[in-house]
Amino acid sequence: MNDSTARDTLIAARPAPDIRHGLVGWLRSRLFNGPVNSIVSLLTLALLVWALTPMVQWALINADWLGDSREACSGEGACWVFISARFETIVYGFYPVAERYRVDITLALMAVTIAWLAIPRMPAKKWVVVFALVGFPIIAWLLLVGGVFDLPHVPTRRWGGLMLTLTVATVGIVGSLPLGVLLALGRRSQMPLVRSLCIVFIEFWRGVPLITVLFMASVMLPLFVPNEVEFNKLLRALIGIMFFWSAYMAEVVRGGLQAIPKGQEEAAKALGLSYWRRMGLIILPQALKLVIPGIVNTFIALFKDTSLVLIIGLFDLLAIIRAGLTDSDWLGFATEGYVFAALMFWVFCFSMSRYSQHMERRLHRGH
Amino acid sequence: MMSSQAATSVPEGTSPASASDQPAMIEISGLNKWYGDFHVLRDIDLKVERGERIVICGPSGSGKSTLIRCINHLEEHQQGDIVVDGMHMTEDVKRIEQIRRHVGMVFQHFNLFPHLSVLENCCIAQTWVQRRPRREAEATAMEYLERVQIADQAHKYPGQLSGGQQQRVAIARALCLKPEVMLFDEPTSALDPEMIKEVLDVMVELARDGMTMLCVTHEMGFARTVADRVIFMDQGQIIEEAPPETFFSAPRSERTRLFLSQILGH
Ligand SMILES: Nc1ncnc2c1ncn2[C@@H]1O[C@H](COP(=O)(O)OP(=O)(O)O)[C@@H](O)[C@H]1O
Numbered sequence: 001m002n003d004s005t006a007r008d009t010l011i012a013a014r015p016a017p018d019i020r021h022g023l024v025g026w027l028r029s030r031l032f033n034g035p036v037n038s039i040v041s042l043l044t045l046a047l048l049v050w051a052l053t054p055m056v057q058w059a060l061i062n063a064d065w066l067g068d069s070r071e072a073c074s075g076e077g078a079c080w081v082f083i084s085a086r087f088e089t090i091v092y093g094f095y096p097v098a099e100r101y102r103v104d105i106t107l108a109l110m111a112v113t114i115a116w117l118a119i120p121r122m123p124a125k126k127w128v129v130v131f132a133l134v135g136f137p138i139i140a141w142l143l144l145v146g147g148v149f150d151l152p153h154v155p156t157r158r159w160g161g162l163m164l165t166l167t168v169a170t171v172g173i174v175g176s177l178p179l180g181v182l183l184a185l186g187r188r189s190q191m192p193l194v195r196s197l198c199i200v201f202i203e204f205w206r207g208v209p210l211i212t213v214l215f216m217a218s219v220m221l222p223l224f225v226p227n228e229v230e231f232n233k234l235l236r237a238l239i240g241i242m243f244f245w246s247a248y249m250a251e252v253v254r255g256g257l258q259a260i261p262k263g264q265e266e267a268a269k270a271l272g273l274s275y276w277r278r279m280g281l282i283i284l285p286q287a288l289k290l291v292i293p294g295i296v297n298t299f300i301a302l303f304k305d306t307s308l309v310l311i312i313g314l315f316d317l318l319a320i321i322r323a324g325l326t327d328s329d330w331l332g333f334a335t336e337g338y339v340f341a342a343l344m345f346w347v348f349c350f351s352m353s354r355y356s357q358h359m360e361r362r363l364h365r366g367h
Numbered sequence: 368m369m370s371s372q373a374a375t376s377v378p379e380g381t382s383p384a385s386a387s388d389q390p391a392m393i394e395i396s397g398l399n400k401w402y403g404d405f406h407v408l409r410d411i412d413l414k415v416e417r418g419e420r421i422v423i424c425g426p427s428g429s430g431k432s433t434l435i436r437c438i439n440h441l442e443e444h445q446q447g448d449i450v451v452d453g454m455h456m457t458e459d460v461k462r463i464e465q466i467r468r469h470v471g472m473v474f475q476h477f478n479l480f481p482h483l484s485v486l487e488n489c490c491i492a493q494t495w496v497q498r499r500p501r502r503e504a505e506a507t508a509m510e511y512l513e514r515v516q517i518a519d520q521a522h523k524y525p526g527q528l529s530g531g532q533q534q535r536v537a538i539a540r541a542l543c544l545k546p547e548v549m550l551f552d553e554p555t556s557a558l559d560p561e562m563i564k565e566v567l568d569v570m571v572e573l574a575r576d577g578m579t580m581l582c583v584t585h586e587m588g589f590a591r592t593v594a595d596r597v598i599f600m601d602q603g604q605i606i607e608e609a610p611p612e613t614f615f616s617a618p619r620s621e622r623t624r625l626f627l628s629q630i631l632g633h
């Protein structure tokens with residue numbers, strides 16, 4: 001006998017077998033595949049029903065939706081009339097009623113810009129980015145503050161509610177990312193002076209609680225600037241928040257920079273690309289893509305922490321809802337107020353989270 | 368001394384221009400480099416004429432990569448002069464970038480930009496360094512991709528290509544800038560055996576076209592076919608320099624003989 005074998009006809013490729021089960025199959029294989037797993041599944045389901053039923057009953061089934069005063073509340077479930085009656089204040093704060101259209105225009109403009117950037121098919125992205133970073137802030141500032149083109153001046157202490165939350169969050173997000181990128185690059189710089197400066201900046205702002213930063217911005221800063229200069233409280237908070245979060249952002253971005261193999265920069269150098277081109281075209285696009293989850297995580301933390309501005313007397317979304325709770329016509333609706341505030345924050349943060357996952361998938365390049 | 372006219376294996380009119388009006392392509396004199404206390408390059412003198420093809424070999428850690436990386440200032444040296452195409456290497460960023468525009472480099476691990484398509488990899492430096500219009504840059508890129516026989520993959524991303532294909536793209540990317548000299552740092556060492564030939568074929572082709580080349584490689588067949596000179600390095604110094612025939616048949620140094628017996632080892 002001969003031990004060696006050889007194949008003279010090759011095996012042709014066959015399609016994979018069809019093993020879709022449908023719902024029943026899925027249930028059987030994922031939830032009820034064995035006695036222990038079945039018990040665990042049943043217990044989990046029971047727990048969900050037990051926990052969710054009263055919540056749904058309170059928030060939806062027994063809730064009161066219509067009306068414009070306290071009389072509309074039956075008291076069996078949540079009374080969302082409390083929210084709807086105060087909705088305008090929750091969105092606009094103390095912004096003068098006659099001028100609220102200016103806030104609407106700004107919000108609409110922002111929504112369109114974000115949607116334009118978020119939808120891959122839209123053309124002229126480059127120009128929209130320029131608009132978002134330069135044009136929009138100017139327009140928004142002129143519109144909201146006024147004092148030009150016959151628009152009456154609205155001082156920032158009258159801003160409040162959702163519009164203030166969005167202002168703080170947007171400025172924080174748009175400001176802290178580029179600043180954080182610059183700090184991260186600076187921290188890896190070959191120039192010792194730049195590097196030390198960036199390290200000191202990052203470590204200072206990272207080591208101080210945000211509440212302290214806000215107190216310092218509102219209480220201490222005026223001590224150093226002459227009395228005549230009315231240095232806007234909101235502006236001070238914005239700068240504090242931007243610096244604070246840019247330090248976090250810098251460390252997130254630095255993590256991404258460190259993950260890029262050295263060969264990438266060497267290849268870019270060998271092609272004669274200058275430092276900023278190497279960073280802008282080769283290193284940062286890869287590094288930022290790697291740390292999208294970390295960046296968005298920071299954005300989400302930033303968004304939620306905007307509510308801390310209430311401690312320096314700014315009325316953000318949460319603060320304005322809290323203020324409503326003390327209204328003598330509406331005592332006793334704290335639960336509705338806080339649930340609604342939580343829901344609003346959750347909607348924004350969850351959208352950011354979903355969009356970041358979408359981005360990660362879209363930018364995947366098979367490596 | 369070995370004369371650069373020793374080239375015989377590559378035919379017709381590609382023999383290096385010596386003693387002409389133009390300066391040598393690369394002139395390295397008295398080059399010394401340390402990593403901390405470690406003396407990695409010791410008194411290196413090397414002159415590369417235009418059109419000359421040089422293969423550098425030597426044991427791992429002997430400083431071959433460090434030497435060729437000094438030529439485009441991927442590594443800094445502490446002593447000695449490097450003159451590329453008549454330009455003195457200084458610490459001036461503008462000067463370094465200017466020299467890099469004349470020098471193409473191919474790396475062991477390809478170092479393609481994974482977030483850019485093959486075509487974009489080839490266009491990016493043309494667009495941002497040479498400021499060529501996009502259409503022109505793409506035409507040039509396609510021309511070189513055609514030459515390395517990979518034009519049909521132009522719209523794929525590097526991660527979708529095999530190692531051999533990636534290395535050919537890397538060669539095309541460097542050629543797009545029309546460099547005066549090409550540096551290769553073990554271009555086939557990271558490749559599976561069946562892909563080595565496709566890359567070497569491209570390099571032989573390039574040598575035929577008269578490109579000045581400095582290749583760190585252990586592909587001795589390649590050295591025999593195209594090299595004008597083979598340089599053997601050990602412990603940061605140049606031990607032996609000879610035309611390939613002499614180098615392989617009658618190495619003068621004991622170290623070279625030992626190295627050759629290991630690498631050709633039968
Ligand atoms: N960045 C570095 N720091 C310290 N030592 C290094 C560095 N790069 C290389 N070396 C050392 O320098 C020597 C030469 O390295 P290299 O030029 O890469 O050798 P080759 O390419 O001939 O294998 C090696 O001993 C290596 O360990």
Ligand SMILES: [Mg+2]
Binds near residue numbers: 431432433552553
């Ligand atoms: Mg090496």
